[in-house]
Amino acid sequence: MPNHIRRTTQGWVADFYVNGKRKQLRRRTKAEANDAMGRAIAEAELICFENPRPGRPYEVSIELPEFTCKCPFSGYPDFAVLRLTYQPGPRVVELKAIKLYVNSYRDRSISHEEVTNRILDDLVAATDPVWMQLEADFNPRGNVHTVVRVSHGSRQPC
Numbered sequence: 001m002p003n004h005i006r007r008t009t010q011g012w013v014a015d016f017y018v019n020g021k022r023k024q025l026r027r028r029t030k031a032e033a034n035d036a037m038g039r040a041i042a043e044a045e046l047i048c049f050e051n052p053r054p055g056r057p058y059e060v061s062i063e064l065p066e067f068t069c070k071c072p073f074s075g076y077p078d079f080a081v082l083r084l085t086y087q088p089g090p091r092v093v094e095l096k097a098i099k100l101y102v103n104s105y106r107d108r109s110i111s112h113e114e115v116t117n118r119i120l121d122d123l124v125a126a127t128d129p130v131w132m133q134l135e136a137d138f139n140p141r142g143n144v145h146t147v148v149r150v151s152h153g154s155r156q157p158c
Contacts, residue, residue, distance in 0.1 A: 017048035017091050017126065044104040046126035047097035051088045057130070057156045060092065061085045064102050067136070072109040079139040080112075084123070086132035087156055093127050112138055116148040124152045131155040 006013055011028045064082040071078050082102065101122070105115060116136040124132060131153040138146045 015049075016094070017050075018045045044101045045097065046101050046122060047094040048091035048126055049094060051090055051092050054088075054090060057087055057158050059085055059087050059158055062093075062095070062098065064099065067102055067105070069105045069115050070107065070109045072111055075109065076141070078112065078141070081137045082119070083135040083137065084132070086123075086127070087130040087153075087158075089128040089130050091127045093123065098123075112136060112146050112148050116150050120150045120152060129153060 006015065007030075012030045012032065013024050014034070015022075015024050017023065062082075062084040064084070067080040067082045068077050069080075070076070084098075102119070105119075108115075110118070116134060119136075120132065120134045123129075123134070129152065131151070133149065133151040133155075136146075136148045138148075
């Protein structure tokens with residue numbers, strides 16, 4: 001996060017994106033700027049920062065092995081490993097923000113298919129990637145193993 005907090009003649013500025021919209025929070029001290037950014041992350045908002053290499057195609061892979069939500073039919077917990085791979089456009093998602101965003105599904109009753117599509121839609125809206133794929137590999141339950149894979153955009157060679 002320190003890369004996105006800068007000093008100006010009027011004080012400190014936390015410069016980041018929340019759900020795809022640019023935010024600049026001006027604060028008197030660096031600690032206050034850090035706190036402002038930290039609060040946005042704690043509220044499970046998808047915080048992003050500017051792509052440091054916008055002209056270079058590259059891929060980012062993130063694995064989130066402890067995803068949980070609730071089955072809308074039984075109410076039992078569903079566990080999954082989420083695998084996100086994407087080629088950044090103008091913005092890159094901040095890792096702690098995505099972790100807390102994903103954790104916000106813990107008590108939601110939602111189907112495997114809907115949660116996978118909704119997470120991808122939110123990530124696409126926040127980052128505007130060149131290409132993005134999300135795979136949700138749910139633990140078997142009742143002898144049924146489900147993997148949901150959704151994508152957006154066209155993958156470019158790296």
